[in-house]
Amino acid sequence: MNKRHKRALLLLLLAAAVLAAVVLAVQSAKNRRNQEGAGSSGTTSGIISDGAAYKSISYHNGSATLSFALNKEGEWYWTDDPDFPLNQDYLIQMTTTLSTLKPQQTITDGVGPEDYGLSEPTRTLSATASNGQLTTLSLGNTTSDGNSYYMLMNESETPIFIISGELVKEMSVGIYDMLLLPELPALTEDRLGTVTLTGAVTTELSAFRAQAQPDESGSGSSPESGDSVTWLCNGADVTADEQMQRVLGQLSALRLDACVDYRPSDGAEALCGFDEPTATITVNYTGDGNTAQTLTLTVGNSVLNGDGRYVRVNDDSTIYRMAADKLDALLAVANNGLDAAPAGD
Template sequence: MNRSQKKTLLTLVVVVAALAAVLLIVRTLKDRSARQAEEEAAAAEAAGVITEEAAYSALSYDNGTTALSFALDENGNWTWADDPEFPLDDSTVTAIVDLLTALKPQQTITDGDTLEAYGLDDPFATLTATTPEGETLTLALGNATTDGTSYYILMNGQESPVYIIADTLYTYMSKAIYDMCALPELPLLTEERILSVTLSGTETVTLTPDQDEDADGSVTVTWKSGGEDVTDAAADLIGELEALSITKCVDYKPTDEAVSICGFDEPVTVTMTYLTDSGTEQTLTLAFGTENLDGDGRYVRVDDDTTIYQMDLDSVDALFAAAQNGLTAADAAAETADAADDTAA
């Protein structure tokens, strides 16, 4: 083979190699385009299924720790399926349903790793939403993404594609049922509205107000107990009454054992007679149990409600001290609390 032939052969080899490279690039681009089109189609299908205007009437999910189910009643209100009488604040359930009707995958994976790699061979959490016609939407949640802000999921029992959604849905699913309890709203107890306060524990203390209208129309309240002026000693106690609020539900329909453990065999009671907005006389009774295990709250029951709730411990210090050791102790407790606040500041 002479030099000219060798040169021609080399040129042909280069051309063939170049053509092969071009063909490989074209094939890769076609495969990528086809895969992208497949993922876009899958994402569009998922969006269509998830975001269709479905009027869900039942919702159940298992968050990996607790399984909860909810259903719409005849009045269109969400109820806890295990106990429809439970005073459910349905804002969490509504938020989940709203998410389902507007949920769009952040990413759609049609040609990814194994299900095991995504934690979807054995999903740790599941959700099912059902329409009145019996149509269902099911989601299965696997691992969190590397940044921890999203989850891999499968939809409607299919093993492909794998979707990635934000962690907002699981955050709602993680909320405990007692954290969804509609808490009692205590009446507005201003000095001008309170007619009497009786605290009963180791001691029994009754406070009644004398109201005097000043020349400028303002009202001065003098608090008395046993005929004595105790306004100064009762100041923090009355302040606590005006700011009382329930912070959480601890036990709905508690057992007798739970009632005893929480200290309601011998509770400290606070009974208040007050005027409503319309001027009607009403009575509110609070029964206080022991401190909670964390030491930041005190168990409480409201009127005839058997549910055990909780109030912040420092919000009832003066009330509890007065019921246990009289107004002098309540005043001392308030001074100690004020000193602690000043030190912290």
């Protein structure tokens, strides 16, 4: 190869290198534009900055608008009622979902928001980060498989993202479902004193515990006494009665299932049957620290269009729901008395 040929080859190689550099620069610029179009966060790892910390979240889920914020103690509260007993887990999960949100697919060309239900979105969300940065999301139609949603970000008409349905699922939880249900005391037999069941009749069940007796050496108690409980009703021993045992079983397993109405109106109280309760269950028991405690459970009407009963706990005006099979033995005695017990005076 002569010098002229070598020079021509060298020029070709230089031209190829320059062309490759130009292509790489163009591609890099295109990538930067796509990333900038994905939102103001400027992140390359997702739609929203990973690990973003939020101080407020507000969203409309298609039927209701809910807003939450962090208080000075770093706990979430419902801005409509800061005293509402909010279960923190729901907002913690939502902030985790937002901070790690990534698109399943990004659509940038040849489409408009109206093609995906985004011109008038039925679901919207705005979240303010701890640094003041506001992020807004608009959610449109589902994808053909129904598992994902089309989304726009920060009021931009492009790009259109496809995200999983997890965020929409979390936004669909009703506010009463976010209420932290009160935990009822553990009413095990060893803690019970008296149980009063009032409905059509009143039945009082009393626990009698024999004092522990010293053994023959005078240094201990006999194994036959001290731990046993005798249940009395109108002076009769009803310990072995099947109804009595069912009552004890239901008391030990009492659990609230859901909140029906928080701060109910007078009309709601009457509708749920608390103007004339079906039954009142009053339990005197020994609480933590060997303290005397009382639990009052007021039972109203049967739940409309569902299984269970409306109930109230102590002086709390909130109306809860409890499954019927958690109460049927208690209500049977409240309405008819205990079969094994003689009639009272």
